[in-house]
Amino acid sequence: MADKKLQIALYWGAACGGCDVAVLDTNEFILDVAAVADIRLWPIAADGKYKDIEAMADGELDLAIFNGGVRNSENEHIAHLLRQKSKLLVAFGSCAYMGGIPGLANLTSREKILETAYRRNPSIEWGNRVVPQPETKLNGKELEIPKFYRRVYKLDQVVDVDYYIPGCPPQPDRVRETLLAIVKGELPPKGSVVGAFDHALCEDCPRTKNEKKVKKFYRPWEIKADPDTCLLEQGVLCCGVATRSGCGVRCPTSGIPCRGCYGPPPGVTDQGAKLASAVASIVDSKDPNEIEEILAGLPDFTSFAYRYGVAASLLQRSYRQ
Amino acid sequence: MAIRVNPKLIDELEVYGAEDVQNCYHCGNCSAVCPFSKEPYIFPRRPMRYLQMGLEDKLKGSLEPWLCYYCGQCSEECPRGAEPGETMMSLRRWLTSKYDFTGISRAFYKSGKVELFTVIGAALLTALGFVLWAVLRGGDINSYDGPNAFLPAASIHIFDWALAGVLLALLLTNCGRMWWFTLGRDKQLRTPFWLYLKKLYLLPLHFVTQKRFATCERKRPWAVHLALVVSYLIMLVLIMFFLDLMWSGPEIDWRVHVFGYIATVGLLGTTIFALRARLKKAEPLYAHSHETDWIFLILLIFAAFTGILQHILHRVGFDAAANVTYIVHLMGVVPMLGLEVPFSKWSHLAYRPLAMYFSAIRAEAKERAEKEAVEPTLAAQPVA
Amino acid sequence: MEEQRIGVYVCQCGTNIAKVVNCEEVVRALSEQPGVVVAKTYKYMCSNPGQEMIIADIQEHGLDRIVVAACSPRMHEPTFRKAIQTAGLNPYFVEMANIREQCSWVHDDPQVATDKARALTFGALHRVAKHEPLERMSVEMCPDVLVIGGGVCGMTAALELADGGNHVYLVEREGTLGGNVARVDLTAPYLDSARDLITALVTRVEEHKRIDVLVHSQVSSLEGFVGNFTATVETIWGDGASVSQFRVGNVVVATGYKEFDASRVVHYGYGKLPNVITSFEFEKMLRAGRIQTKEGKIPQYVAIIHCVGSRSKEFHTYCSRVCCMTALKYAHEVKSAIPNCYVSDVYIDMHAFGKGHEDFYKRGSEAKTLFLMYAKNDHPVIRKAGPGDDCEMLIEVNEKLSGEQIEIPADLVILMVGMEAREDSDAVARLVNISRDKDGWFIESHPKLDPVATTTDGIYIAGVCAAPKDIPDTVAQARAAAGRILAKTIRGSIEIDAVFAEIDEDKCSGCRVCNALCPYSAITYDASKKKSTVISAVCKACGACVAACPSGAIKARHFTDSQIFAQIEGVLT
C-alpha cells in the first residue's frame, strides 16, 4: 500500500457544502493527504466526471467520502456508483449520517416543497413559475434532470455504509484523525461511528449540572442564561443530553444550546423521542394542565429535537395526507 | 342581634322533669320518627336545642311542646337516652308556669310539697266552709235533698258557677298570655283577624275529638285520653247544667242516670288505668311521673270515687253518710278544679287545643308571608 | 452469538385456554420460528408433570430459553422461574405469554383468539431471545438503629428495638426526653396521668444498656442506603459542641409535631385578650392544679373552641385528631375542679372515633357540657364583655344546630390548637430522603398497606410526623416500625431483587436528568467523577430513569429497550 497512492473520491449529495469546507479546514493536512492519495473525484474542489468513475473497476477506489443526504436520483446513482467502485464508503457529516438539515423536509411533502420553491416563494421573479419535471421535451429532444424524490434518505438507507463521521460539519480534528486511521489501516469494526465519542455531550460540557426540575422553558433569546450552569436546567432546550459528543462542545460553550448535530449517543434509538422523554420527565408539575402549559414553552419541539435526524428517526418522514 | 346563651336554664328545667336533655347530640332521630313533626314545627329536636342553649324567649314562644302527645317513640329511638318525650312533657310544665301570671303554677311545679299542702289546705278550707255554711243555715245532716238538705243543690249550683267564673277568668288570662308569647308579640308575623276566625273551628274539634292524638302509632293512650276527656265533659255538663236533676231521689231523669254512670265509669276506669300504668311505668308516656302528675291523678280518682260513693250512699238511704261523703267529695273537687285547672296539669285541656289553633294560624300566616316574598321576584323575571 | 435453543410451551389450562384458543395451531406456528427447538402444548403447564416436562426437555434438548404461553405472569412466573432453575438455567431465561387472562377469558371467537395468542407468544419468543442471565445480590444489614425524636413515639420504638436485641441511638433535639406528651396533664379518654406514662418510658430508656440517648442533638447527615447508613450527629453542650458518627442499618423518624400558632387566627384575639389561652397553656394550668383567669379569679364560664388552625381553608384542611377528646377532657377536668362552672364546647364536628371516645363524649354531655356547633369556615368571634355582663368575654357564633346567631358567656377561653408539621420537617425529609405531603407530613410507602415504611428503604416513619394521631396510634406505629426493622435485621443481610436499573458509567454523561426522578432517591451523583450511579439495593425497578436517560446509559435489567423492542416486533408479526 505504501508504494501505491490511495485512491480517494469525495462527493456531496443533498448538502450545503459545509462538509467539503470542513475537509478543507484540515488546512495543510489536506496537502499531506494529497501527497499520499489521488483525489479522483471532488466536485467542489477538483475536476472529475461521473463517467470517469463509471469507467473504474469495482473496488478501484480505496475510500469514498460521501457528504449530504440522498434527495434525488442523481445522489442515489452516485452513492451506488461509489459503493461499487470503492473499498470503503464513509457517510461524512450529519446529512449523510442522518439526513441532516435537508431531512427536515421529510416533515413536509415533495409537492409542498416544489410548490413553495417554484411558485409561492416571494423571491420568484420569472413569469411562468414552472415546476421542473424529470423529463421534458424541448425542441423535439428529451431532456432529463435527476428525479426529485418524495423524501430525503440518509446514505445507509440507500447503500451499505462502512463508517459514519457525524457532525454539521464534522470537526476538522476528528476528520484528520479519522483519515489518518484509515490511511494507517487502523480500522474500527464496520458500521462504527468514528470521529466522535461514545458518550453524550454533557460529559464534556463545562457547565455545572444540578438536579433538573423545570417550571418554565425559554427560547435562548428570552433568558439571560447563567454561563456556568447547564442550559437545560435553566429551561433552555439543549439537545446535548441526547447528543453524541465529539464536536468539542462548541455551541454550549458559546452560550448556544446544542442542536444535536452529532446524532444520538450509542444506545439511543431515536434522538428526538429520547430528548422528548428526558425533557418532559424533568418538567416540575403533577397537574396535567400546568404540564401542558409548561410544555407549550417548547414551540416546534419536533423540528428542534429532530433537526438533523428526521430521516434517521423511527418514523423517518411525515405521513400527512 | 345575637341571642345570649343561658347555660343555667337547663338546671332550672330539671325540677320540671327535664333531667336528660343534655345528652342530646342532635342526630334528629326523634324528629324523624315523630308523626307530628313537620315544617314549620320541628320537634322534639328544636325545642331541646333551645333548652340546652337556654334560649328562654324562643322556648316561651314555642308551640311545639303542645303539639306533642308523648307517645314516647322519640324517647325509644333516642340513641343517647336524652328522653325527648319527657323533655317535651317538662317543657309543657314549664310553659304552664310561664303562662300563669300568678306564680302559683311555678311554685307548684318547683315543689310537690307546696302543691300538696296547698291542695290539702284548700280541701280543709272547703270542708270548713261548707260545714260552717250548712250548720249556720241550719241544714239537716240527715237530709240529702229537699228544702232542709244539708247542702242544697241550688246553692251548690251557684257555688259551681262562681267557681267556674273565677277559674275561667284565670284560665283565660293565662291563655291570653300564651297568645301573647306565641303569636301576639311576634312583630314580623302578620295575622289578620279573619285568619283567627277561619281557624276557630279547630278549637272545639281538637278539644272534643283529640283527633291529632290518634295520629300516633300507639292507639291506646289516645283511646284512654279520649275516654277521660269525654267522661269529664259529660260530667262537666251534667254538673254545670243538670245538677239539680242529679240530686233527688228515685225520680232522677234516666238520661242523667245513664250519662252519669257512663261518665263515672269513664273517669274511674281511665284514672285507675293511668295510675296502674304510672306505677308500673307501663309505657314511655307513664315512665316518668312528676309530683304534679301523682297529685292530679289522685285528686281525679278521689273526686270520681267520692262522687259516685255519695250518690250510692244516698240511693241506698244513708243520707247522713252521703252528706259527709259529699263534703269529702267537694274537698277533692274544689282543689282539683280550683288549683289544677288554672295552675297545674289540667290546664293543658285549654292550652293544647289552643296551641293547635295558634299553630295553624301561625303556619298559614307564615306561608302567606313567604308567598308574598316570592311573588314579586317571580314577576321581576325577564320574559324570555 | 451462539444459536439459541428455545422451548415453547403452550398451556391449555384444562379447557380454560383450550376451549377458545387452538393451542395446537399456536404450537405449529411457533415451531416454525428460528431458534425454536421444542414446541409443545399440555393440559396444565404449571402442574408437576408440566414442569417436569419442561425440565426434562431442557436437559434432553439443551434448551437455553423457555417461553410459556399460559396464564398471567403475575400468577405463575415464579413457578416457571423456579422450574427452569431446577433444570440449571438462569431463572430469568423464561418469558410468559398471557393467553388466559388477556386472551381466552376475554375473547370468544376461536380464530381471533388463536391469532392473538400466537401474536402474544411471538412477543414472548422475541423477548426471551434478548434475555440476560441475572443474579440476586445480598447486602449486609447493620443491626443498629437510629431513632430521631425522643417523644413517646421515639422512646417506644427505641425500647422495642433495644428489647429485641438491637443497639439504638436515640437522638433528641431538646434537653429532655418526653416530647409533647410531657407537657400534658391527663390523657383522654381514660384520664390516666401523662406524667406517669412519660416517667416510666424515660426511666426505662435511660437505663437500657442498648440505648444511647443523645439529647441536645441533631442528625446532621445520613449517608448510604438500607443496612448501611452512616449517621453524623451534632451535640451541643452549653457552649461546646461535639460530633459523633455511627453506622446504622435502619432509621426511625419520630420527630412529632408542633402546635399551631393561635395568634394567626385574628378573630380569637389570642395574645390580645388575656384570658384566651391555648390548650397547651391550659395543660400547664392543670399540671399546676389551679384553673383561674389571669386576674386570679375562678371562672364561672369556660368556653373551649375546637379546630383552631385545623379543618379550615385558611390554615390546615386536615383534622388534628386529638383535640376533640382533649377538649372533652378539659370539660371534665373543669367540672371536677369547679362543679358550678358552666363549660361551653364550641366545635365543628365531634370526632369521637377511637376506643372509649364515644363513651367519653357521652360523659361530657351528661356532665352538661354545652356543645355548640359552628360551620367550618364561619369561625366564632371573641370580644370583651360589657360592664353589665356577668362574664369576661362573649363569643359570638352562628350556631348550626339551632340556626341561631348566639353569644356565649366566657371567663376563660381555651383554644384547641391543632398539630402542624415542624418547621424543620423539610430539612429532616431531605436528610433521610423521604417526601412530604402538601401539609408537610412525611409520606408513607402506602397509606393503607404500608403506613410506617417510606419510599426510601430503611427509613421508617412513626407517630405524628406522618400525620396527626393520638398516643395509642403513635405507640402502635412506633412498635410497627420497630417490628419491621427487627424482622429485617434478624437475618443479618438483605437480598436484593435482580431486577433493578443500572447505569453504564462509560455512557453516563453526568447530565443529571435522572437525579430528581427517582422516588426512592436511589440515584446518587458522584461530583468528582461527574457520573450518576444507581444504588441497586435501593432501586425498585420502576424504570422512570431508564426511559428518561437521554444518553441511553441506564439499563432496566429484565426490561431493557432491546427486550421491549423485540416484544413489540413479536406481537406485531
Place this chain on the structure above:
Amino acid sequence: MSYEPKIVGFLCNWCSYTGADLAGTSRVHYAPNIRIIRVMCSARIDPTFVLKALREGADGVLICGCHPGDCHYSEGNYKMMRRYPLLKKMLTDFGIEPARVRLEWVSASEGQRFAEVVNDMTQRVRELGPSPIQQTLAQDMAER
C-alpha cells in the same frame, strides 16, 4: 376481510396489567385487537416504544398506568403524564393522528373500565383507518 386495527398496549405491572387480568378473571369480554406488553411502571414507557410500535405496524398504541396519586412507585405515572403531551405533539408533526396514541389511568380494580377503554380505543382507531406508515415507506422505496 375488513380492516382490523392492531393495537399495542403498554401496561404498568401494578395497576393496569392487574386490571387487565381482572377483566380476564371477571370474564369481561373486549375487542381482541390489543396486544399487551407489560412494563413495571408507566414511567418506564419511553416515547421511543410508541414510535417503535407504530413503525412496526401498530395502528394504535394504548398506554395505561395507575391513577395519578396511586402509583406503586408513588410518582411514576406523573412522568408518563408529562411525556404524553410532547409525544402527541411530535406525532402531529409527523402527520400521524394523535388519537392513535392514548394514555389512560386504569387501576387494578378496574377490569370493567379496562375493557371499556380497549373497546373505545379499538373503535376509534378502526374509524381512523390503517396506519399509513408502512404503506408510505413502501411507496417511498418503490419510487426509487
